[in-house]
Amino acid sequence: MSRIGRLPVAIPNGVSVTVSEANIVNVKGPKGELTQNMSPKMIIAIEDNTLVVSRPSDVKEHRALHGLTRSLINNMVIGVTEGYQKTLELVGVGYRAQLKGGRIILSLGYSHPVEIDEVTGIQFEIPDANKIIVKGIDKQLVGAVAAEIRTWRKPEPYKGKGIKYSDEIIRRKEGKTGK
Secondary structure, rough: OOOOOOEEEEEOOOOOOEEOOOEEEEEEOEEEEEEEOOOOOOOEEEEEOOEEEEOOOHHHHHHHHHHHHHHHHHHHHHHOOEEEEEEEEEEEOOEEEEEOOOOEEEEEOOOOOOOEEOOOEEEEEOOOOOEEEEEEOOHHHHHHHHHHHOOOOOOOOOOOOOEEEEOOOOOOOOOOHHH
């Protein structure tokens, strides 16, 4: 039995979960609404204020989908109640970010500013010139947008310059003078 898959998903007050016959899960909460098409091979049942995912057999594919389905539903419930956020930091001389009408304009040492368009379902916050906060209710979308911003200037190991996650640790190298 899957250790993650067998755990029930608690449905908090103010959140409504509906499951159609084709295993389309719809979660509505105070922050918004998320819909996801789950595998029809999984059995999803709502009991009291919990949602339980079970598998029909111990086939390898069913075992793999069991924990995945439960995690996706749990992420949806957390997203519509609390939301998700990723914090990016810009490290380097002259590296800065500014917000103009929902778009982020980055100065990253290129000959031109980098403009990142707004994404539906994602809010950007820039508390200071060297921090970008990506917020949203869809965990996968928040992570994808943050990763896309990071690809413009990945952190390098010698001086640590670039765009990094706030909790990321960059392994530093010594350089030519280290010998």
